[in-house]
Amino acid sequence: MNATLAVVLALLGLTLVKATPLIYAALGGVLSERSGVVNIGLEAILIAGAFTSVAVSGATGNPIAGTLAGIVAGMVVAAVLAFVTTRLAVDQIVAGTGLNIAALAAAAFGLVLLYHQPGASREVPALGKNGETTLIVLAFIAAGVLHYVLTRTPWGLRVRACGEDPSAAESAGIDALTTRFWAVVAGGAVASLGGVYLALAELDLYSDGMTAGRGFIALAAVIFGRWTPFGATGAALCFGFFAALQFSLQRAGVPSELLQALPYLAALIALAGFAGRVRAPAADGVPYIRA
Amino acid sequence: MSAVLRTRTVRDLLVVLVVVFGVGSIAMLLAHVSPIDGFAQLFDGAFGTPEEVGETLVQAAFLLFPALGIAVAFRAGLFNIGAEGQLVLGGFAAGWIGAQLPMPAYLAIPAVLIAGALAGGAWGAIPGFLKARFGANEVIATLMLNYVAVLLCTYLVTGPLQQGGSGASETAALPKAAQLPDLIGLLADPHPTLAYVLTPFVIAVALAFVLRWLLFRTVFGYELRAAGDAPEAAKRAGIDLGRTALLAMSISGAIAGLGGATIVAGELHRFNTGLSAGYGFIAIAVAIVGNLDPRWIIVASIAFGMLQSGGIAMQAEAHVPKEVIALVTGLVIIALAGRRVVATRRTT
Numbered sequence: 001m002n003a004t005l006a007v008v009l010a011l012l013g014l015t016l017v018k019a020t021p022l023i024y025a026a027l028g029g030v031l032s033e034r035s036g037v038v039n040i041g042l043e044a045i046l047i048a049g050a051f052t053s054v055a056v057s058g059a060t061g062n063p064i065a066g067t068l069a070g071i072v073a074g075m076v077v078a079a080v081l082a083f084v085t086t087r088l089a090v091d092q093i094v095a096g097t098g099l100n101i102a103a104l105a106a107a108a109f110g111l112v113l114l115y116h117q118p119g120a121s122r123e124v125p126a127l128g129k130n131g132e133t134t135l136i137v138l139a140f141i142a143a144g145v146l147h148y149v150l151t152r153t154p155w156g157l158r159v160r161a162c163g164e165d166p167s168a169a170e171s172a173g174i175d176a177l178t179t180r181f182w183a184v185v186a187g188g189a190v191a192s193l194g195g196v197y198l199a200l201a202e203l204d205l206y207s208d209g210m211t212a213g214r215g216f217i218a219l220a221a222v223i224f225g226r227w228t229p230f231g232a233t234g235a236a237l238c239f240g241f242f243a244a245l246q247f248s249l250q251r252a253g254v255p256s257e258l259l260q261a262l263p264y265l266a267a268l269i270a271l272a273g274f275a276g277r278v279r280a281p282a283a284d285g286v287p288y289i290r291a
Numbered sequence: 292m293s294a295v296l297r298t299r300t301v302r303d304l305l306v307v308l309v310v311v312f313g314v315g316s317i318a319m320l321l322a323h324v325s326p327i328d329g330f331a332q333l334f335d336g337a338f339g340t341p342e343e344v345g346e347t348l349v350q351a352a353f354l355l356f357p358a359l360g361i362a363v364a365f366r367a368g369l370f371n372i373g374a375e376g377q378l379v380l381g382g383f384a385a386g387w388i389g390a391q392l393p394m395p396a397y398l399a400i401p402a403v404l405i406a407g408a409l410a411g412g413a414w415g416a417i418p419g420f421l422k423a424r425f426g427a428n429e430v431i432a433t434l435m436l437n438y439v440a441v442l443l444c445t446y447l448v449t450g451p452l453q454q455g456g457s458g459a460s461e462t463a464a465l466p467k468a469a470q471l472p473d474l475i476g477l478l479a480d481p482h483p484t485l486a487y488v489l490t491p492f493v494i495a496v497a498l499a500f501v502l503r504w505l506l507f508r509t510v511f512g513y514e515l516r517a518a519g520d521a522p523e524a525a526k527r528a529g530i531d532l533g534r535t536a537l538l539a540m541s542i543s544g545a546i547a548g549l550g551g552a553t554i555v556a557g558e559l560h561r562f563n564t565g566l567s568a569g570y571g572f573i574a575i576a577v578a579i580v581g582n583l584d585p586r587w588i589i590v591a592s593i594a595f596g597m598l599q600s601g602g603i604a605m606q607a608e609a610h611v612p613k614e615v616i617a618l619v620t621g622l623v624i625i626a627l628a629g630r631r632v633v634a635t636r637r638t639t
Contacts, residue, residue: 040372040434080625090629093370093430094579098628101572102621108614113321118612213438220435257446264435271427280428 011244016136017202019240021046021194023139025218026225026232027146028191032078033227034150035183036163036176038285040096041081043215044103045188048073049195051107054206055114058124063131066124067196074192075185077103082184086177089287100215108208119208126204135197139233142190146229159183163281166288176288194218220267227281239263300582306626307580311598311619318615329609336604337597343604349558351596352491356550357574358592359495359502360415360543362583364429366506367539368519373418373433374547375571376440377411379564381548383444384410385555386462386562389469390454399469404494404552411548412541414440419540423533429540437571445564461563471557491553495592498546499585506585515539547571569617573599576624595620 025042032039039045052073057066081099085092108118115121127135150156158179161169166176194214199206217239224238225231239262246259316326337347357374364371371377385407392399418432445460454463471490506512517525518535526532550570555562577595581588602616 038430040430084625084628088629090625091370093372094575095625095628097372097572097575098621098624098626100621101569101624102618105614105617105621109318109612109618112612112614216434216438219431223431255446255450257442261439261442264438267435268421268427268432268439271432272421272425273427285428285430 007248011241011248014244014247015237015241017132017240018243019237020136020139021197021202021214022218022221022236022239023143023233024194024197025191025215026221026236027139027142027229028074028078028187028189028194029218029222030225030227030229030232031146031150031159031187031190032184033222033284034163034281035159035180036166036281036283036286036288037082037085037180037184038092038096039078039081039184039187039191040093040219041077041099041103041215042191042218043211043213044081044096044099045074045077045191046195046198046211046215047100047103047107048077049192050199050210051110051195051206053196054121054124054199055110057126057200058114058121061125063125063127063200066200067127067193070196070199071189071192074188074195076188078185078188078191079181081188082181085184085287086180089289092285092287104209107206111206111208121206123204124200127200132197132201135193135201138193142193143229143233146190150229155179160281162288163283166283166286167291170290177290180288191215191218217263220263220270223267223280224270226279227284235266239266303580303582303627303630307623310622310626314619314622315615318618319609319611322611322615324609324611329605329611332609332611333598333601333605335601336608337601339604343600347593347596347600348492349490349596350599351592352495353550353554353558353570354574354577354595354599355492355495355499355589355592356553357547357571358577358581358588359499359585360411360546360550361574361578362581362585362588363502363506363515363546364539364543365578365583366519367515367535368522369419369422369536369539369543370430371415371418371433371540371543371547372430372575373415373436373440373571374543374574375567375569376433376437377414377544377547378551378554378567378571379444380414380440380551381407381411382551382555382566383448383462383562384548385552386465386559387447387452387454389465389556390463390561392469393466394468396468399466400471400556403465403469403556404549407552407555408545408549411551412545414548415544416537416541419537419544422540423537429536441564444562448562448564460565462561464561465556469556470560471553491557494553495550496589498549499589502546503585511538547574568599573617573620576620576627579624579627579630582630 025046029039029042049070053066053070056069057063084090084095112118158174162176162179170176221232221235224235242259242262246256250256319326319329338344357378360374361371385403388406389403418429421427421432422429449460514530515535518532554566577591581591598616602613605611606613
């Protein structure tokens with residue numbers, strides 16, 4: 001095979017590996033934000049998914065059980081955020097920040113309890129090459145499904161209505177608080193697969209800080225992708241490509257910090273409006289309080 | 292203060308105590324440690340000896356700076372989640388300048404602190420400018436800039452601004468003249484001298500009172516709070532919301548940057564990329580528990596400083612993983628995310 005072609009293929013493969021967790025997290029973020037809840041807690045959901053999937057896979061010896069447990073854990077964390085932001089109408093950003101701190105600490109605490117050592121778990125049964133491929137393909141299918149759900153189903157319309165104008169949605173008979181709650185929880189289920197991918201597909205263990213801010217890069221992908229499933233997936237692929245490129249460009253003398261900073265800088269540029277019109281859902285981040 | 296407000300404050304304090312002692316106890320039981328023993332070690336580790344009291348106050352200071360910065364932004368209706376990045380950048384500027392200044396202490400210490408404040412202020416001004424000029428959401432901007440700050444400092448300190456040639460992710464050591472005098476040394480010293488007064492905690496407390504005066508006794512402070520409490524009304528009254536946002540974020544960043552400079556000048560005596568143990572994030576809890584009032588933020592910073600310094604003793608003596616402290620801190624933030632002062636955050 002042509003050597004250049006081999007390099008390009010390796011780069012594309014690595015791009016998919018790096019992008020997949022971002023795609024899941026970003027899709028979860030899109031669903032949550034289209035309902036009007038800014039999900040700063042994506043990082044916490046990734047951590048919960050990664051840690052729980054490892055803990056359960058290690059305990060049962062079954063990585064599929066681990067995957068399912070990881071999804072449930074992501075939904076539980078998302079449900080905490082959903083509950084306090086809908087029923088208690090608290091500040092979404094502040095609550096999400098607290099969740100990120102608590103989840104990171106809880107996983108570190110769990111490592112000490114379960115494995116009697118700080119830092120990292122032992123190696124557990126992982127999903128293997130086939131499982132990894134399935135998760136990568138599933139990420140793109142999830143983007144298509146989410147696009148369909150948001151644009152073509154009654155529930156998707158209700159979710160978007162709650163994100164744009166919850167009081168108008170309520171006067172049309174939609175329960176805005178319940179709709180937001182389930183949108184955030186469903187988003188948590190999707191995002192948690194990003195954590196599962198990191199822990200059980202790319203690796204076979206949980207280590208402290210392994211999510212490494214991917215929840216925030218995913219948030220950048222949501223913004224850069226203009227709050228749409230395909231846009232966010234494209235942005236995640238783009239950021240995944242930067243991450244994949246890092247290894248080869250570092251050898252060429254390009255500082256790796258610059259490449260690592262690109263997703264954050266891209267989000268800043270998008271926010272400032274230099275990359276065309278960027279508009280969040282109108283009621284994104286605004287707690288809805290019934291009059 | 293109205294009776295309703297006072298009741299809410301009491302209720303909030305009860306929530307904090309229930310979270311800290313309730314969740315803390317459960318976590319300790321999970322680790323097979325008696326909560327009484329665990330908390331006893333925590334308090335003993337934080338206040339047992341004069342040195343430990345000193346360390347608690349130093350930790351309090353490192354939290355107090357970013358917490359005051361966050362509070363100023365919150366008062367203007369802006370959530371500065373980027374204190375961590377501003378603090379790290381301030382620390383870098385302080386460490387870099389400090390390591391190459393052959394100056395006497397009365398010049399070197401102010402130069403180091405001012406460098407930190409300027410760098411942090413400039414980093415805070417970026418989201419302030421983006422907000423004022425383009426209406427960009429400051430939460431996302433400051434969040435993203437956290438990572439950019441750490442990456443930038445890592446790049447500079449291992450690349451173009453490398454000192455000493457070791458390739459390590461830290462600057463050269465500060466000369467003695469640029470280091471803050473040591474409070475722990477003061478407490479252990481039976482004959483303290485005046486020079487010891489210049490310590491992170493004393494600077495931070497003085498700054499808290501200056502900020503209280505600025506926020507509640509000056510026209511600028513009034514405008515800043517008006518922009519936060521009722522942006523529409525403030526705009527109609529002729530207050531320039533963009534200018535207020537830019538100034539509030541710059542001040543907020545400068546205070547956090549000053550905090551980074553005191554960590555460098557007071558504790559590490561050099562910058563390294565891991566200088567902040569998440570102070571900028573824990574400070575969010577400190578600011579909210581302190582009700583965004585500088586006086587109460589001082590009290591809150593001592594409480595969280597106690598958790599920081601006592602947590603290490605608790606881990607060493609009672610074998611409770613110190614992560615319990617961060618877990619409790621995160622939960623306190625969630626529990627108080629509904630406080631009235633927080634809920635007035637500007638959403639436009």
